[in-house]
Amino acid sequence: SQQGEEDPQALSIQEGENATMNCSYKTSINNLQWYRQNSGRGLVHLILIRSNEREKHSGRLRVTLDTSKKSSSLLITASRAADTASYFCATANSGNTPLVFGKGTRLSVIA
């Protein structure tokens, strides 16, 4: 079963703009992860945020986590055409449990 719901389902922006994607989940988590997937390709791990963390940065990525609202957001700043992909959030209850993926957001960055 799927845990998360991403919003929006699809997002189209101009190069240079910021892209924000949101993810909500239902149960308690140990950590939440964001992945990118180019069409027909495998997953690329972007960032992991633990349940006791509120914000994390990695390059042009900024992730927030609000466990009281069971939600997370992924911000990509100064987007590039190469950022065009599907983005998924995934949650884990503990270290050795399977990830439960959200439905994903399809991001299109137009040059």
Next chain:
Amino acid sequence: GAVVSQHPSWVICKSGTSVKIECRSLDFQATTMFWYRQFPKQSLMLMATSNEGSKATYEQGVEKDKFLINHASLTLSTLTVTSAHPEDSSFYICSGTGQGYEQYFGPGTRLTVT
């Protein structure tokens, strides 16, 4: 990060035949491996959890006799799709966990059943 490989990367087979997909952790020991399936424009859905040396645990709705999983060593898990049918056409992705919370994903195998 750690590397997981899958073989083959794509395969086309005829209806009724069986296909084996290999998932290898190249530079770490994966005590647990997970198999996911992804249909076009959809998210990943967990099929089964595989622990080295024991039987796999299948998710509800996944036929264990159709999707045979073998995790014979700490670096290799295999998924065999038996008597494949066109509805089994999908993107199959494995992942492995070592120490810590990160899962390392393979590049996926695209299966097309004609």
